[in-house]
Amino acid sequence: MLTVAARHEFSGFELDAKFSSDHGITVLFGASGSGKSTIAHVVSGLLRPMAGHVALGDHVLFDGDTRIWVPPHRRRIGYIFQDARLFPHLTVRANLRFGAWFARHRPSADEFSRITEMLGLGPVLDRRPAHLSGGEKQRVAIGRALLSNPRLIIADEPLAALDQARKAEILPYFERLRDEVKVPMLYVSHSSAEVARLATTVVALSDGKVLRQGEPSVIFGDPSVLPLGPRGAGSVLDALVKEQHPDGLTELVAGGQPLFVPQIPHPVGGQVSLRISAHDVILARSRPLDISALNVVPCTITKIRAGDGPGAMVALHSAAGSFLARVTKRSIQRLGLSQGVDCFAIIKSVAIAPKDIS
Numbered sequence: 470m471l472t473v474a475a476r477h478e479f480s481g482f483e484l485d486a487k488f489s490s491d492h493g494i495t496v497l498f499g500a501s502g503s504g505k506s507t508i509a510h511v512v513s514g515l516l517r518p519m520a521g522h523v524a525l526g527d528h529v530l531f532d533g534d535t536r537i538w539v540p541p542h543r544r545r546i547g548y549i550f551q552d553a554r555l556f557p558h559l560t561v562r563a564n565l566r567f568g569a570w571f572a573r574h575r576p577s578a579d580e581f582s583r584i585t586e587m588l589g590l591g592p593v594l595d596r597r598p599a600h601l602s603g604g605e606k607q608r609v610a611i612g613r614a615l616l617s618n619p620r621l622i623i624a625d626e627p628l629a630a631l632d633q634a635r636k637a638e639i640l641p642y643f644e645r646l647r648d649e650v651k652v653p654m655l656y657v658s659h660s661s662a663e664v665a666r667l668a669t670t671v672v673a674l675s676d677g678k679v680l681r682q683g684e685p686s687v688i689f690g691d692p693s694v695l696p697l698g699p700r701g702a703g704s705v706l707d708a709l710v711k712e713q714h715p716d717g718l719t720e721l722v723a724g725g726q727p728l729f730v731p732q733i734p735h736p737v738g739g740q741v742s743l744r745i746s747a748h749d750v751i752l753a754r755s756r757p758l759d760i761s762a763l764n765v766v767p768c769t770i771t772k773i774r775a776g777d778g779p780g781a782m783v784a785l786h787s788a789a790g791s792f793l794a795r796v797t798k799r800s801i802q803r804l805g806l807s808q809g810v811d812c813f814a815i816i817k818s819v820a821i822a823p824k825d826i827s
């Protein structure tokens with residue numbers, strides 16, 4: 470369990486954040502300048518805050534009152550940066566071993582091959598970083614962090630420097646890390662799509678403070694937690710794969726509600742979480758007939774939040790889970806939408822891309 474309470478001031482910025490996280494991936498999520506990296510630095514020991522308390526389990530890393538301060542190299546924290554930061558003159562194998570050596574850990578041959586296999590690094594072990602793709606470099610950085618036998622891994626925007634194709638290549642490795650490796654991870658991101666796929670817990674930050682903490686489906690179903698503005702908003706639903714249809718669609722079921730998406734490779738019975746962008750949801754007061762969209766979900770409006778511009782965010786509750794819909798204020802008025810009103814959310818199947826499903 471990671472417990473963080475930190476207060477710090479830079480000129481013009483005040484951090485006053487408190488949260489705790491347990492297993493899996495805890496994502497620090499917020500707009501640029503909200504304090505994500507500052508918190509990561511406090512936890513890793515790169516920054517000593519003015520006051521607070523940081524502990525990993527019963528291991529106190531920092532305590533302002535009792536002046537406990539464990540230096541970074543003694544914290545047993547593996548760090549994954551935006552750029553992989555590998556040693557250019559060392560092979561992949563030597564880079565991986567360096568992580569272990571630096572942490573004074575001697576991984577067994579078994580541990581080494583389990584981790585290199587999990588990250589698909591077998592074929593590149595004898596190459597130098599100059600001969601690796603951006604995605605491969607980042608996989609080596611993940612392996613190096615894991616081989617240092619860490620109590621916690623911090624990944625600071627690990628996908629930010631990669632193009633879309635490389636991002637898609639790396640995301641499944643982080644999913645495997647979350648699901649198969651028992652080391653908890655603190656993951657810094659401002660991409661809501663990334664958060665929706667990876668997060669076990671989201672800590673939403675704004676102006677150096679924790680707005681809310683919770684599961685992604687709860688955080689993204691709340692229109693008041695939009696640190697990135699409406700464009701990044703979307704909800705996360707948990708669903709089961711029900712059937713693969715021969716016309717290229719996969720049928721999911723969420724809380725008894727069928728949802729059709731473009732075919733995904735998951736087996737029938739498998740569990741997935743899917744991100745639905747608030748922009749891809751249309752609202753209707755009555756069930757629309759003769760409509761091309763395949764997903765029509767009965768909902769009740771739980772909250773409406775109007776912005777300064779023409780748009781508004783509508784939070785909806787349905788059997789499938791909580792949704793967000795981005796509509797205009799004019800539509801809200803025209804349809805007579807308000808809290809407690811029943812309506813139908815319409816989602817185009819093709820709006821849910823495979824990258825939004827994990």
Ligand SMILES: Nc1ncnc2c1ncn2[C@@H]1O[C@H](COP(=O)(O)OP(=O)(O)OP(=O)(O)O)[C@@H](O)[C@H]1O
Nearest residue numbers: 479480482499500501502503504505506507508659
């Ligand atoms: N060493 C420093 N000295 C002065 N100000 C700093 C320092 N480090 C960070 N800040 C300021 O603190 C604020 C929070 O920065 P931080 O890097 O934690 O944000 P972030 O959420 O990680 O942003 P981004 O997504 O852009 O990386 C910013 O206003 C930044 O300019």
